[in-house]
Amino acid sequence: MLHEVAAGDLEPAHICNPLRKLFRRVTILTGNIEAIDLATRSVTIAYGSEALRRELPYDHLILALGSETNYSSIPGVAENAMGIKSLGDATLLRAAVIAMLESASLEIDAERRKRMLTFVVAGGGFAGVETIGAINDLARESLPHYGRINSREVRVVLIHGGKVILPELGEALGLYAEEKLRKRQVDIKLGARVTAYADGVVHCDDGESIPAGTLVWAAGVSPSPILKSLPFELSKGRVVVNSTLEGSGLPGCMGSR
Numbered sequence: 001m002l003h004e005v006a007a008g009d010l011e012p013a014h015i016c017n018p019l020r021k022l023f024r025r026v027t028i029l030t031g032n033i034e035a036i037d038l039a040t041r042s043v044t045i046a047y048g049s050e051a052l053r054r055e056l057p058y059d060h061l062i063l064a065l066g067s068e069t070n071y072s073s074i075p076g077v078a079e080n081a082m083g084i085k086s087l088g089d090a091t092l093l094r095a096a097v098i099a100m101l102e103s104a105s106l107e108i109d110a111e112r113r114k115r116m117l118t119f120v121v122a123g124g125g126f127a128g129v130e131t132i133g134a135i136n137d138l139a140r141e142s143l144p145h146y147g148r149i150n151s152r153e154v155r156v157v158l159i160h161g162g163k164v165i166l167p168e169l170g171e172a173l174g175l176y177a178e179e180k181l182r183k184r185q186v187d188i189k190l191g192a193r194v195t196a197y198a199d200g201v202v203h204c205d206d207g208e209s210i211p212a213g214t215l216v217w218a219a220g221v222s223p224s225p226i227l228k229s230l231p232f233e234l235s236k237g238r239v240v241v242n243s244t245l246e247g248s249g250l251p252g253c254m255g256s257r
């Protein structure tokens, strides 16, 4: 539901459940796991604003660290693009779209105005498609409040490396979603990849450069880097597990699939 927060359809508190309310018999500690020592069966966490450290012993360890946004070392993307991975990202994105509309309504330089009113999302999977729909809805539905912006000035672009968006759903549903988005004035660029994002311009490998004040990166994730420090067999950075989800050769230590 992050995209609904980004679109302003839902408030952040509407999609969050406090863990402490959900799990009454579970001890919950909020911290950043910095190290895992499988030999001594302990986990080191950093907590609080001062990043204080504490070592916690365990009997069984379940690894469920999720993934991180993968910027694939593309120049300028990690520094300048926005993510859509957390509630904070969604809230920032909503604010960023509105800030662009505010700035554009004041801007008289045509080139700068065009850049402010161009929103690009890289990645045509679930996250990217949901996000482009959210940005499109938010920007276009806000326009009645911005009398100085013409709807034709707003450009919303989805860039996807494959031939069909939403590849997880199969071609027919991908084409259906594409048609729906195009009807809602979303530009869809297929078979293209972002090669750089510099000085407010998104560069693509097909030679097109799109001046855009906003780039959202939804073009891939990579597993938690902590896994690399552990003596597990990894496949594409993910832990290889057996039929009971135990990491290879280390009974009692489980990964999640």
Ligand SMILES: Cc1cc2nc3c(=O)[nH]c(=O)nc-3n(C[C@H](O)[C@H](O)[C@H](O)COP(=O)(O)OP(=O)(O)OC[C@H]3O[C@@H](n4cnc5c(N)ncnc54)[C@H](O)[C@@H]3O)c2cc1C
Pocket: 001, 002, 003, 031, 032, 033, 034, 064, 065, 066, 067, 084, 085, 126, 127, 130, 224, 226, 256
């Ligand atoms: C925009 C968007 C839309 C999506 N829509 C859907 C959808 O509609 N349907 C669907 O099924 N899936 C959807 N997904 C995918 C879904 O969110 C993920 O598949 C799912 O969250 C993975 O669950 P997980 O528990 O493995 O990891 P996560 O949910 O990422 O949880 C991992 C947790 O580990 C924590 N963590 C990581 N490293 C550390 C550390 N070092 N120390 C302490 N804690 C740490 C993280 O903070 C996080 O809380 C979407 C994802 C995105 C980004």
